[in-house]
Amino acid sequence: xxxxxxxxxxxxxxxxxxxxxxxxxxxxxxxxxxxxxxxxxxxxxxxxxxxxxxxxxxxxxxxxxxxxxxxxxxxxxxxxxxxxxxxxxxxxxxxxxxxxxxxxxxxxxxxxxxxxxxxxxxxxxxxxxxxxxxxxxxxxxxxxxxxxxxxxxxxxxxxxxxxxxxxxxxxxxxxxxxxxxxxxxxxxxxxxxxxxxxxxxxxxxxxxxxxxxxxxxxxxxxx
Amino acid sequence: xxxxxxxxxxxxxxxxxxxxxxxxxxxxxxxxxxxxxxxxxxxxxxxxxxxxxxxxxxxxxxxxxxxxxxxxxxxxxxxxxxxxxxxxxxxxxxxxxxxxxxxxxxxxxxxxxxxxxxxxxxxxxxxxxxxxxxxxxxxxxxxxxxxxxxxxxxxxxxxxxxxxxxxxxxxxxxxxxxxxxxxxxxxxxxxxxxxxxxxxxxxxxxxxxxxxxxxxxxxxxxxxxxxxxxxxxxxxxxxxxxxxxxxxxxxxxxxxxxxxxxxxxxxxxxxxxxxxxxxxxxxxxxxxxxxxxxxxxxxxxxxxxxxxxxxxxxxxxxxxxxxxxxxxxxxxxxxxxxxxxxxxxxxxxxx
Amino acid sequence: xxxxxxxxxxxxxxxxxxxxxxxxxxxxxxxxxxxxxxxxxxxxxxxxxxxxxxxxxxxxxxxxxxxxxxxxxxxxxxxxxxxxxxxxxxxxxxxxxxxxxxxxxxxxxxxxxxxxxxxxxxxxxxxxxxxxxxxxxxxxxxxxxxxxxxxxxxxxxxxxxxxxxxxxxxxxxxxxxxxxxxxxxxxxxxxxxxxxxxxxxxx
Numbered sequence: 176x177x178x179x180x181x182x183x184x185x186x187x188x189x190x191x192x193x194x195x196x197x198x199x200x201x202x203x204x205x206x207x208x209x210x211x212x213x214x215x216x217x218x219x220x221x222x223x224x225x226x227x228x229x230x231x232x233x234x235x236x237x238x239x240x241x242x243x244x245x246x247x248x249x250x251x252x253x254x255x256x257x258x259x260x261x262x263x264x265x266x267x268x269x270x271x272x273x274x275x276x277x278x279x280x281x282x283x284x285x286x287x288x289x290x291x292x293x294x295x296x297x298x299x300x301x302x303x304x305x306x307x308x309x310x311x312x313x314x315x316x317x318x319x320x321x322x323x324x325x326x327x328x329x330x331x332x333x334x335x336x337x338x339x340x341x342x343x344x345x346x347x348x349x350x351x352x353x354x355x356x357x358x359x360x361x362x363x364x365x366x367x368x369x370x371x372x373x374x375x376x377x378x379x380x381x382x383x384x385x386x387x388x389x390x391x392x393x394x395x396x397x398x
Numbered sequence: 399x400x401x402x403x404x405x406x407x408x409x410x411x412x413x414x415x416x417x418x419x420x421x422x423x424x425x426x427x428x429x430x431x432x433x434x435x436x437x438x439x440x441x442x443x444x445x446x447x448x449x450x451x452x453x454x455x456x457x458x459x460x461x462x463x464x465x466x467x468x469x470x471x472x473x474x475x476x477x478x479x480x481x482x483x484x485x486x487x488x489x490x491x492x493x494x495x496x497x498x499x500x501x502x503x504x505x506x507x508x509x510x511x512x513x514x515x516x517x518x519x520x521x522x523x524x525x526x527x528x529x530x531x532x533x534x535x536x537x538x539x540x541x542x543x544x545x546x547x548x549x550x551x552x553x554x555x556x557x558x559x560x561x562x563x564x565x566x567x568x569x570x571x572x573x574x575x576x577x578x579x580x581x582x583x584x585x586x587x588x589x590x591x592x593x594x595x596x597x598x599x600x601x602x603x604x605x606x607x608x609x610x611x612x613x614x615x616x617x618x619x620x621x622x623x624x625x626x627x628x629x630x631x632x633x634x635x636x637x638x639x640x641x642x643x644x645x646x647x648x649x650x651x652x653x654x655x656x657x658x659x660x661x662x663x664x665x666x667x668x669x670x671x672x673x674x675x676x677x678x679x680x681x682x683x684x685x686x687x688x689x690x691x692x693x694x695x696x697x698x699x700x701x702x703x704x705x706x707x708x709x710x711x712x713x714x715x716x717x718x719x720x721x722x723x724x725x726x727x728x729x730x731x732x733x734x735x736x737x738x739x740x741x742x743x744x745x746x747x748x749x
Numbered sequence: 750x751x752x753x754x755x756x757x758x759x760x761x762x763x764x765x766x767x768x769x770x771x772x773x774x775x776x777x778x779x780x781x782x783x784x785x786x787x788x789x790x791x792x793x794x795x796x797x798x799x800x801x802x803x804x805x806x807x808x809x810x811x812x813x814x815x816x817x818x819x820x821x822x823x824x825x826x827x828x829x830x831x832x833x834x835x836x837x838x839x840x841x842x843x844x845x846x847x848x849x850x851x852x853x854x855x856x857x858x859x860x861x862x863x864x865x866x867x868x869x870x871x872x873x874x875x876x877x878x879x880x881x882x883x884x885x886x887x888x889x890x891x892x893x894x895x896x897x898x899x900x901x902x903x904x905x906x907x908x909x910x911x912x913x914x915x916x917x918x919x920x921x922x923x924x925x926x927x928x929x930x931x932x933x934x935x936x937x938x939x940x941x942x943x944x945x946x947x948x949x950x951x952x
Contacts, residue, residue, distance in 0.1 A: 185928040190759040191909045195568040195592045201773045218781045224903040237779045240808045363713040364724045367704045370711050374728040376525045377676035378683035648919035
């Protein structure tokens with residue numbers, strides 16, 4: 176069992192795992208009992224520390240529930256922008272793989288909408304954008320307008336952290352939990368070819384399979 | 399002191415099933431080990447053939463036509479490579495669009511462009527030769543990627559070994575390689591994003607190897623219509639960047655700095671560049687550039703990322719009380735990873 | 750206009766995975782909440798087996814209703830509501846009153862049920878105390894950076910990003926410190942099980 180999977184598990188506890196990481200984890204979770212046990216113990220510790228550990232520590236319903244769920248249909252995202260908003264569509268499909276394929280398409284399409292095209296050789300790339308990310312982008316803007324002072328609260332009162340400029344971008348203005356703040360990205364100030372070329376110089380000799388060649392290909396022949 | 403006997407942990411950690419689970423774990427472990435033994439031999443082969451790959455391009459003689467695609471952009475090129483008396487000769491010809499060739503003869507490098515073209519071409523010359531573009535540091539690669547041999551195939555009428563290089567973390571891309579079994583040369587590679595979509599492809603469509611590569615293949619045709627520019631090695635200047643005052647807070651696991659403080663900086667960046675760093679994990683790399691920007695209006699804010707094949711360029715602005723900066727990341731990483739790194743770049747306090 | 754970061758449900762990602770067709774994600778949610786749901790139900794329905802059936806039914810209902818879960822509330826609030834309703838229906842069908850006198854079910858929905866010590870058998874209480882002791886002593890033995898990271902996370906509820914600011918280190922380091930802290934605690938917890946076996950041999 177890899178440390179990576181355990182670390183992903185730990186990140187997932189805190190809602191800090193990346194989407195693809197979670198998918199990978201879930202694929203492993205099904206047939207790795209040690210991963211399941213680890214998850215259970217992590218949860219137990221977290222519950223104890225949170226003061227709400229039930230005294231029912233011997234509960235183990237998951238097997239029976241999993242067996243029953245096995246007979247239930249899988250869900251699929253049908254159209255729509257966000258899985259959480261698709262509640263109305265009660266479309267059920269029996270195949271998990273179909274669902275995954277659909278969600279990937281959805282991500283690609285949605286990612287494409289957000290991609291600002293500049294330069295010539297731009298292709299859309301799957302972007303795991305979601306609403307919370309968009310909103311937290313706005314948060315950051317808000318933070319900046321506040322003169323770079325971000326306030327966050329926790330269960331033990333209020334703390335103020337002052338910082339300058341976009342440094343505040345790393346601070347969540349959420350009041351108690353886990354909002355991810357993304358940087359306010361801007362259009363590169365120069366022709367992107369210049370950056371590509373400089374990058375190629377910086378890393379002239381790294382990569383197999385032609386990543387380095389890709390960098391040399393960045394040296395455009397035509398104008 | 400804890401008295402563990404008193405606990406008899408039974409109900410504690412869902413443990414009713416623990417002894418059964420422990421047994422199952424042992425079984426899984428034993429079963430799990432078996433295929434590893436079976437795989438061990440082929441793994442050695444894979445590692446060896448990967449190590450052979452970079453040498454193969456440098457030390458063999460070959461003449462081939464290949465395509466390189468990045469997204470919808472596809473380039474066709476011909477490469478002729480020869481080693482004679484220990485001297486490497488290489489000719490790389492762009493077969494599409496305007497004429498552009500690079501001819502290397504040992505240390506000498508010439509660039510061939512149409513006679514009618516004007517202006518400098520130095521900046522269009524890539525920093526390394528084609529043959530040097532396939533360097534692999536397998537031990538480093540193995541730290542960050544699972545390298546596995548998929549299955550054997552025929553490609554370009556050759557027996558090939560198909561190798562997958564899958565990252566151990568999902569913050570970067572993956573590769574599939576098709577390597578000639580006999581020579582180790584890379585015949586095809588496909589770079590995929592984290593969802594498995596193809597971003598870049600390198601693929602020979604014809605390749606002559608082994609036979610003699612005559613010298614005339616390195617001679618420039620239609621000289622009267624060509625402008626040949628000799629590129630001297632000393633023409634590129636190295637600049638020392640201070641590389642202080644900024645800190646990259648987060649980089650993906652396995653990446654390390656690959657750049658000395660003394661770097662070759664394109665003239666465009668001179669004067670404005672405050673900080674520059676490059677990192678690699680043995681397969682992919684990225685650079686971070688911090689530039690001081692006079693004019694804030696040039697920034698158009700919003701969500702911007704420019705992507706060429708697997709390479710993303712993304713900038714973010716930064717303002718301290720005195721100046722405006724643009725922090726740019728360029729590298730072969732997923733947009734999400736780029737954003738995360740970019741967000742972690744901060745000005746060091748006390749500077 | 751005031752911008753406020755959306756409150757992100759810690760279970761959001763797993764919920765999304767279920768909604769995208771991944772049943773194992775639901776299994777993870779079950780493992781996460783089974784003891785808490787069980788404890789809740791047990792307070793309403795005293796009989797252990799009955800409570801178990803109800804908890805199980807609640808999870809199945811939650812699974813079926815998940816496409817309609819819109820994230821307006823946290824997943825666990827929503828799940829508890831389902832559990833309470835399931836228990837309520839069960840009691841109504843049997844013509845019985847909830848086990849806890851003076852506690853309205855609506856109150857139960859917000860998980861504000863007072864802890865009734867008498868439900869806990871002394872052995873269970875002991876187990877729980879021991880568990881707490883092991884966990885806290887494991888935390889106390891952690892190196893400072895790990896201790897700070899896990900404390901900020903578990904007690905203060907800060908995000909990795911916030912912890913990285915507080916501790917002045919990269920987010921990746923926060924993630925790894927928290928992980929290492931959890932592993933260190935986990936190691937101690939696992940010893941509890943190993944303790945069982947060695948105890949049989951040692952005096």
